[in-house]
Amino acid sequence: MAATAGKLPKAQPTIVRLFHWINIISLFGTIASGLQIYNANPVFGGREGIHIPWLFTLGGWLAGGRNWHFALMWIYGLNLLAYGIYIFWTKRWRDRFVDDRDLKALQASSNPKRKAYAWHRLVYTSIIPILLLAIASGLSMYQPVQFYWLSTLFGDWQTLRTVHFMTVPLVLLYTLVHSTLALGIGDGKIATSFLNLKSSDR
Amino acid sequence: MNEETPAATGRISRRQLLQWAGAGLLVNAAGTLLYDPIGRLSMPVNEAFQSLILSSKPTPEFPISAIEPDRSIVNSFRGTPAIDLANFKLNITGEVTNPLSLKMTEIQQMPVTSMTIRQVCVEGWAAIVQWGGVRLQDLLVLAQPRSSAKYVYFKSADGYYESWDLASVVHPQTLLAYQMNGRDLPAENGAPLRLASPIKLGYKQSKWVTEIVVTSQLLPKRGYWEDLGYEWFGGL
Secondary structure, three states: OOOOOOOOOOOOOHHHHHHHHHHHHHHHHHHHHHHHHHOOOOOOOHHHOOOOOHHHOOOOOHHHHHHHHHHHHHHHHHHHHHHHHHHHHOOOHHHHOOOHHHHHHHHHOOOHHHHHHHHHHHHHHOHHHHHHHHHHHHHHHHOOOOOHHHHHHHOOHHHHHHHHHHHHHHHHHHHHHHHHHHHHHHHHHHHHHHHOOOOOOO | OOOOOHHHHOOOOHHHHHHHHHHHHHHHHHHHHOHHHHHHHHHHHHHHHHHHHOOOOOOOOOOHHHOOHHHOOOOOOOOOOOOOHHHOOEEEEEOEOOOEEEOHHHHHOOOOEEEEEEEEOOOOOEEEEEEEEEEHHHHHHHHOEOOOOOEEEEEEOOOOEEEEEHHHHOOOOOEEEEEEOOEEOOHHHOOOOEEEOOOEOHHHOOOOEEEEEEEOOOOOOOEOOHHHOOOOOOEO
């Protein structure tokens, strides 16, 4: 629902804050270990291509990167699945994501706070397709034969690799915009309601 | 909120930057130190998952016009070994009732299977390749594995060694290939005989195979790269 003036956002349920934190940690772990794998044969330019600086990688070498990547993928994927079940089970999907009222507010609202909130909802909704794309393209590369039907949707191998890699800059861009918008709403109270794990206080 | 705090001004202080860099270094070091225990936890799960979803049906193939000879990269751990073709024999031993020792001429008289499939390297690159050769399935029918047979070891002329699960070995597209991209298999690609299969990563596909040993269990040595840290199953 739209936040109206004077109404403070409630603290998110503990399980939602856990989904959010597990997603952040496992997602950045898969990114860093993915960049380690990337360095074995860069998507752009092959072995002579541009390598990722070691500080942004995880695992130390190819086998180490793969160990992390294919361990964290389960945590990342199962966390997202659990969140999906939760949001349908509790019917939160109805008002949790961007909707017509937000789009109307973006076009017509004269209230800058309502507009900022609509932007915030539009942006955070966009992470769902990004996260699903990372899984679909990743599974297509991990098991291209057993998931042949999925893998062929991406065209050839280079396209598939490029799509999977592009989820990294997409997530980084998303993180920048999403955190900026979230911190800007209600003096950061929305952000706190998602990030604070200590108590249910605002 | 204090107007002077970095969060309010949107600027990041030098202290914050140093803290982030320090945390990054710490996580990076932990990632290298802990990859082995992480693998010990996750690899059995991933291998069970891959074994579970492995289909015994052939995977769809590409038209032969789709081959990408330019994309293939030659990897080997000690270079190309010298092989005396006149005296070359492929031995099949271990848990079989009919051990075999076959000359290339005998192998080439067996039914030839051709397939155009994608070769996927653990490094991330892939190439569509046409392979021609004899099915492992057909060779094992001749050697008659005992009921205790569960794994198959492949030993190569250069000292490389690999082991596979039996289900992947008898997959209809697992070949001992002696043709590649419509020609005789080049020496650097594994001539006279190499493994070729769409269902395993490249490091599982031994070149210069001279010996096949059927076993009832996995030995401490499971494969050259596996013993250095790669996953054993390596399925696709």
